[in-house]
Amino acid sequence: MSLDNRPQYSGGCQCGAVRFRVEGALGEASVCHCRMCQKASGNFYLPLVSVREAKLTWTRGEPKRFRSSSHAYRGFCADCGTPLTYEAPDGVALTIGAFDDPTGIAPVIQWGTEAKLPYVDAIPGLPGEDTMADIAEAPFLADLVSYQHPDHDTEEWPPAARPGRKP
Ligand SMILES: [Zn+2]
Numbered sequence: 001m002s003l004d005n006r007p008q009y010s011g012g013c014q015c016g017a018v019r020f021r022v023e024g025a026l027g028e029a030s031v032c033h034c035r036m037c038q039k040a041s042g043n044f045y046l047p048l049v050s051v052r053e054a055k056l057t058w059t060r061g062e063p064k065r066f067r068s069s070s071h072a073y074r075g076f077c078a079d080c081g082t083p084l085t086y087e088a089p090d091g092v093a094l095t096i097g098a099f100d101d102p103t104g105i106a107p108v109i110q111w112g113t114e115a116k117l118p119y120v121d122a123i124p125g126l127p128g129e130d131t132m133a134d135i136a137e138a139p140f141l142a143d144l145v146s147y148q149h150p151d152h153d154t155e156e157w158p159p160a161a162r163p164g165r166k167p
């Protein structure tokens, strides 16, 4: 919460070149299974939350936008590729996973179900392991250092003396 008691949220892309702040109540949270959202996210479906009624500010950088149809743009970080926005004539929605704390932003509806991939509903029933359960097969996990932006705003980014992108 901010000083005036309006809810406030922050988030951004994985590399930290693009950061946002949302002031005010979030709108409807959803997942979209449509083929366009699959392609735009490179994923099975796209989780989005509307910020149409709130105040969205780009606090560092701004997304590059791809016009994905005659009516919509898809915003993403031009440096690291993280999908960030869906922008239509009726307002902007942000990708839920890009928020610093997505845990409270629960989807309440599914869209585009005509394109839902046939195995998506079976995923919760698959065997599950935590990340470190794979340590024998992937020993590099033991001393892994994340180069992703942390889940909070930073004064300066990236830190000095950090290796750059893979050439
Ligand atoms: Zn980025």
Ligand SMILES: [Zn+2]
Residues within 6 Å of the ligand: 032, 033, 034, 035, 036, 037, 038, 111, 112
């Ligand atoms: Zn869609």
